[in-house]
Amino acid sequence: METRDAILNLEYSEKMKSGLIIGTSLLDQLGSLRDEELSGGRRILVGYLEGLLREIRIAGNVLGSNHYVDLERKMMEVIGRVQMSQFQEAQRSFSEAISLATTSCQSSMNFLMEKKLV
Numbered sequence: 001m002e003t004r005d006a007i008l009n010l011e012y013s014e015k016m017k018s019g020l021i022i023g024t025s026l027l028d029q030l031g032s033l034r035d036e037e038l039s040g041g042r043r044i045l046v047g048y049l050e051g052l053l054r055e056i057r058i059a060g061n062v063l064g065s066n067h068y069v070d071l072e073r074k075m076m077e078v079i080g081r082v083q084m085s086q087f088q089e090a091q092r093s094f095s096e097a098i099s100l101a102t103t104s105c106q107s108s109m110n111f112l113m114e115k116k117l118v
Contacts, residue, residue, distance in 0.1 A: 013105035
């Protein structure tokens with residue numbers, strides 16, 4: 001791993017992790033909505049997740065890492081589950097996506113710590 005790639009990966013991974021945590025909070029809010037509110041809330045959450053998915057694709061293009069392909073697939077799974085109102089399964093998929101982002105973040109952090117840059 002190159003230092004530049006480790007720094008970029010750390011930055012993108014932290015951004016993805018933060019976005020995913022916000023997404024889980026938004027998903028939690030859907031539980032209190034009914035009827036038209038639920039439908040609108042679901043559309044808003046899907047729009048947010050699609051924006052996050054675009055950010056994941058940008059990170060993957062910048063870094064050329066297979067890790068972001070896995071994260072992209074997981075995000076597509078989350079979006080599909082939200083669209084089908086499978087909220088518990090979506091929460092589980094969110095957790096898996098956060099784990100992927102955290103693992104990537106940790107590997108970059110370890111590399112940068114070994115180089116005494118962090």
